[in-house]
Amino acid sequence: MNNLMQSVDERTRLAGANRLEILLFSLGFDEVTQRDEIFGINVFKIREVMNCPTVTHAPDMPEGVMGLVSLRGNMIPVVDLSHFCGIKTKKPPQVLIVTEFNRNTQGFLVDSVEQIMRMDWNDIKVPPAMLTNRMNGLVTAVTELKDGRIVMIIDVERVLAETMKTDEDPSLYEGMQKIEHSATVLFADDSAIARKQIEKTLEQMGVNYISARNGNEALEKLEAIAQRAEATHTPIYELVDVVLTDIEMPEMDGFVLTKKIKSDARYKGLPVVMHSSLSSSTNITMGRNVGADAYVGKFNPQELMKALQQFLVKPAEDNVTKLGEVATQRKT
Numbered sequence: 001m002n003n004l005m006q007s008v009d010e011r012t013r014l015a016g017a018n019r020l021e022i023l024l025f026s027l028g029f030d031e032v033t034q035r036d037e038i039f040g041i042n043v044f045k046i047r048e049v050m051n052c053p054t055v056t057h058a059p060d061m062p063e064g065v066m067g068l069v070s071l072r073g074n075m076i077p078v079v080d081l082s083h084f085c086g087i088k089t090k091k092p093p094q095v096l097i098v099t100e101f102n103r104n105t106q107g108f109l110v111d112s113v114e115q116i117m118r119m120d121w122n123d124i125k126v127p128p129a130m131l132t133n134r135m136n137g138l139v140t141a142v143t144e145l146k147d148g149r150i151v152m153i154i155d156v157e158r159v160l161a162e163t164m165k166t167d168e169d170p171s172l173y174e175g176m177q178k179i180e181h182s183a184t185v186l187f188a189d190d191s192a193i194a195r196k197q198i199e200k201t202l203e204q205m206g207v208n209y210i211s212a213r214n215g216n217e218a219l220e221k222l223e224a225i226a227q228r229a230e231a232t233h234t235p236i237y238e239l240v241d242v243v244l245t246d247i248e249m250p251e252m253d254g255f256v257l258t259k260k261i262k263s264d265a266r267y268k269g270l271p272v273v274m275h276s277s278l279s280s281s282t283n284i285t286m287g288r289n290v291g292a293d294a295y296v297g298k299f300n301p302q303e304l305m306k307a308l309q310q311f312l313v314k315p316a317e318d319n320v321t322k323l324g325e326v327a328t329q330r331k332t
Helices: 009-016 080-087 130-135 156-164 193-204 215-231 254-262 280-291 301-312
Strands: 019-026 038-042 046-051 064-069 074-080 097-103 104-110 114-119 139-144 150-154 185-188 208-212 242-246 273-274 294-297
Touching: 019 097, 019 150, 038 208, 046 074, 064 104, 074 080, 074 156, 074 280, 080 104, 080 156, 097 114, 097 156, 104 139, 156 193, 185 193, 193 208, 193 301, 208 215, 215 242, 242 254, 242 301, 254 273, 273 301, 280 294, 294 301
Parallel strands: 038 150, 074 104, 185 208, 185 242, 242 273, 273 294
Antiparallel strands: 019 038, 019 114, 046 097, 064 074, 097 104, 139 150
16 A cells, blocks of 8 residues: 555645545445445545554444544544445454544544555546435445446545534534525535535525535536526626535546636636545645635534635635635626
């Protein structure tokens, strides 16, 4: 797994070209389906891969969390991915994938890791509904390898939300400030759990929204809005106020979506806010380079509210990374 030591800068350049690297892994032979499925995680989220050290089983751990391990003095939770995927195996998993995203570090137990594959986002597709239902929405994308095998890309953000129950904490949405005028946000995110959280935030803000599952879908919906704006001689900013986009999405990632919006004269002055679990300074710089107006990490509803407010109501707060000048003059 030496490729894991590759620089964040290089991986960010890949993302800017609508490409990514995926770590392929197995959860073991499933006694129910009689298959050994291949899964994947974006390498951007992975810190290291190792043989699992001794797991300390603590009381009252969330379902699917095996316990804790000490990693260079830091205690991190260990999550059994086979539990969330509903896979029944006889052999206990022995490999730990240490991940870092959404400002959290956690380990995922898997049976084995295979290799790192470099791929184009446009070769990664939204999964069919049948597969999504079988995996309870845990599979966020699928792709086919050259040998014909299908890789299912895991929505690790959903795993984290389920173990930490972040989507069930009503206090996260307390004191949300309502927007006093009509406003619409078009947002794109491939994670079902993230879309649910974004929708709840926007509803608490009293903001209308249009949702998309990836950059392609968002661009298609924006194109339809642009055509309506042209037909009615209405400025596009009167139909949609902000585009909110994830970075990692099948078919078209958030960097490419942002570049396409910013290079199209029809969308001049339309702010784009990046909303991602990838919060390194390199990713933020890439967001600035492709024209994003702000970058906010997942997932804190209060910070998301403030990131959007700067384009709907008032200037940005200190805890939101502003990437460019706010398009306050877009009506001129």
